[in-house]
Amino acid sequence: MSSIGTGYDLSVTTFSPDGRVFQIxxxxxxxxxxxxxxxxxCKDGIVMGVExxxxxxxxxxxxxxxxxxxxxxxxxxxxxxAADGRQIVARAKSEATNYESVYGEQIPVKELSERVASYxxxxxxxxxxxxFGCGVILGGYDRDGPQLYMVEPSGVSYRYFGTAxxxxxxxxKTEIEKLKLSExxxxxGVIEVAKIIYGVHDEAKDKAFELEMSWVCDESNRQxxxxxxxxxxxxxxxxxxxxxxxxxx
Amino acid sequence: xxxxxxxxxxxxxxxIEGSERTLYPYVTGTSVIGIKYKDGILIAADMGGSYGSTLxxxxxxxxxxxxKHSLLGASGEISDFQEILKYLDELIVYDxxxxxxxxxxxxxxxxYLTRVMYxxxxxxxxxxxxxxxxxxxxxxxxxxxxxxxxxHFEDNHIATGFGNHLARPILREEWHENISFEDGVKLLxxxxxxxxxxxxxxxxxLQIAKITESGVFVxxxxxxxxxxxxxxxxxxxxxAEGSW
Numbered sequence: 001m002s003s004i005g006t007g008y009d010l011s012v013t014t015f016s017p018d019g020r021v022f023q024i025x026x027x028x029x030x031x032x033x034x035x036x037x038x039x040x041x042c043k044d045g046i047v048m049g050v051e052x053x054x055x056x057x058x059x060x061x062x063x064x065x066x067x068x069x070x071x072x073x074x075x076x077x078x079x080x081x082a083a084d085g086r087q088i089v090a091r092a093k094s095e096a097t098n099y100e101s102v103y104g105e106q107i108p109v110k111e112l113s114e115r116v117a118s119y120x121x122x123x124x125x126x127x128x129x130x131x132f133g134c135g136v137i138l139g140g141y142d143r144d145g146p147q148l149y150m151v152e153p154s155g156v157s158y159r160y161f162g163t164a165x166x167x168x169x170x171x172x173k174t175e176i177e178k179l180k181l182s183e184x185x186x187x188x189g190v191i192e193v194a195k196i197i198y199g200v201h202d203e204a205k206d207k208a209f210e211l212e213m214s215w216v217c218d219e220s221n222r223q224x225x226x227x228x229x230x231x232x233x234x235x236x237x238x239x240x241x242x243x244x245x246x247x248x249x
Numbered sequence: 250x251x252x253x254x255x256x257x258x259x260x261x262x263x264x265i266e267g268s269e270r271t272l273y274p275y276v277t278g279t280s281v282i283g284i285k286y287k288d289g290i291l292i293a294a295d296m297g298g299s300y301g302s303t304l305x306x307x308x309x310x311x312x313x314x315x316x317k318h319s320l321l322g323a324s325g326e327i328s329d330f331q332e333i334l335k336y337l338d339e340l341i342v343y344d345x346x347x348x349x350x351x352x353x354x355x356x357x358x359x360x361y362l363t364r365v366m367y368x369x370x371x372x373x374x375x376x377x378x379x380x381x382x383x384x385x386x387x388x389x390x391x392x393x394x395x396x397x398x399x400x401h402f403e404d405n406h407i408a409t410g411f412g413n414h415l416a417r418p419i420l421r422e423e424w425h426e427n428i429s430f431e432d433g434v435k436l437l438x439x440x441x442x443x444x445x446x447x448x449x450x451x452x453x454x455l456q457i458a459k460i461t462e463s464g465v466f467v468x469x470x471x472x473x474x475x476x477x478x479x480x481x482x483x484x485x486x487x488x489a490e491g492s493w
Contacts, residue, residue: 065348068346069348070346071342071346072345093343093346097339097342101335101339226348
C-alpha cells in the first residue's frame, strides 16, 4: 500500500489529497524495519518478547535492553528507533509515578496507555516536532486483570489479546492467532513466544539475534520482570528444537 | 528531585501571605532504638503517635522496610515521616526499573536522607524527624542516624529523642560485638522498658524489626511486662502537704 507522496510528505502538518498524513506513514515504516516484538495475554498474565538484532559481535549480551519496566506492575517493549523508544519509556515512567503520587494507587494500564498514546500523538501535531519512529507494546497487571496495549507512531492505542510489530509481524500474528491464549498460562506462553520469534527470524537477511523476554503474571507476583533465567533457557531450547523439526520436514 | 520542596525559592522566613515553613510538630512519635547484632540490625520503636500531651494514636508503624536492604525508623512528626516514605518509595521504584542486578543499600539510602534533611533545614523548612536507618548489604552491616537539621553519623547502637538519654547508657554498658538475636532483643526490651517507665509519650505497644542478609522481618505489636508493686506507690499522698 505504499505510494509516493511527492509534495505532501514534507511535513507532518500536511494532509495529502486522499486524506493521508505521509510523515506518520513513513514513521510507521521505521517501525516495520525493526526487529520483531511480540506480546500475548495469557490467562494469568502477559508475556512480551523481542527479537533483538545484534549489530556487532562486540556487543555485550544483555545490553541494549528493549523491554523496560514502567512501574512495578507494567512494562513496555519497544520496536523501531531505540532512542525514540527511550523517550517514550521515560515519559511513561514519569506518568506512572505522577499518577501514584496524586491518586495513591498504581496507574491502571488503560490510563497509562492513553497517556502514552496522547504523548505520541502530540508529536504528530506540530511541524517543529517529528513523529516517534517506534511502536510500543505495553503490558501490565492491575486490578482489572492482565492487559495488553499497543501504541503506534500515529498515536493510536488499542487493546489486544496478542499482537506483533516489526519485520516479522505478519508471520508472527498468524502464529499467535493459532494459539489458544485463554487456556494458556504464562509459563506455557513464554515457550510459545520464543518459538514464534525464532520462527519468524530471517536467517538470510539478518545474522544474529538475542531473545529478550519479560512477563507480568500471578507467578511473578504481578510484578513486571525479566523471565527467569531457567525458564528463558528452556524456552530457547524448545524454540530451537521446533525449528529443527520444521527444517527436517 | 523537584518534588521534595514545592515552596518557591524566594520564600524566606515569612511572606505577605504568612509563613509556609514548619514551625512545630503536631503528631509525634517518640524514641527509636537500633543496634547491630550478629546477623544484622535490630530496631525497636513503640507504636504511639502523640498529639501534644495526648497519646492519641496507638497503632502507628514507625519502622518500615526500604527496598531489599534497609529498615527506616522515625521519631518526630508522623506526617513528615509519611512524606519521606513516599520519596523513598519513588527512589526504590526507579532503582528497580534499572533492572541491572544492583540495588540501593543502607549506606546509599542514608546518604540520600541526609541530603534531603540538610537541604530542607537550609530552607528553614525542616522535615521534623530523627531517622534511624539500618541495613545489611553483601554482608556489611550498617546503622546510622539523621536528625532534622541534617546531622548524620553511624554507630553500633543508635537512639533518638529520650532514647539518647535513657537507652544509650545501657547500650554502652551491655552491647558487644556479635551479640546474638535473643540477647539483642532482651537488650532492646530492657531499654524500651526504661523508656516506658520514664518517657511520658511512650506507650506499652511496641514492634521490633530485624534485617539480615536474607530479608526483613517486622514483629507483630506486643506489650512489655511492667511492675508497679513498689511500696512507695502505696498511699502516694501519705505525708504530703494538704493530704489526709
